[in-house]
Amino acid sequence: PLNIPDWPWQSIAMDFVTCLPAMLRKHSAVLTVVDSLTKMHPVVNVEHLKQYHWSQCFLTETYHPPPEQVGDHVEWVVDKVCAKCNGEHGKEYLVKWLGFNEDEDSWELESSLKNAPSLLAKFKKQSAHKKVTYTKTS
Incomplete structure (x- = not known):
């Protein structure tokens, strides 16, 4: 038998539902993430996902160029x-x-x-x- 999780979202299952009618931006798949304990699953449109970059886990600060002084404001x-x-x-x-x-x-x-x-x-x-x-x- 499988272990029962102690907390919601401790154990999740992910699945792509495909072959759906194409949406506005021609996506025909939805990623579903299901919490094994409560069986709640928010549906996330794949359009809102970003590619995972391992290096971002270690970067804590991003360099931004300083603003320009224009008159009395920047x-x-x-x-x-x-x-x-x-x-x-x-x-x-x-x-x-x-x-x-x-x-x-x-x-x-x-x-x-x-x-x-x-x-x-x-x-x-x-x-x-x-x-x-x-x-x-x-």
Whole structure:
């Protein structure tokens, strides 16, 4: 017989459910993680998973370049404008910051990008023919 776990999530089972109808981003599989004690299983869309990097277990600090002094305040440098959506307060752009990882990209109002007009213009030119709408989630 199998040992009964003492605590929830002490023993888990994982399974991929495949051959589902393709979703918006063409994924047809779901990863299920089941707690053996309570049989509770949150369903995780594979789209939200990130590749595991062993080296990240040992890194405790990430180097970020210092912000630039612009007038009386500091600003970080925009590396690339990646996407656009219509937010609650107007047009917002997904910004990749110079020297930061992709998971630190952030949605910024168009008015916040006034010191990056060339990158914003480049993004608008490249995305002019694309009809892609993004929905921002918290």
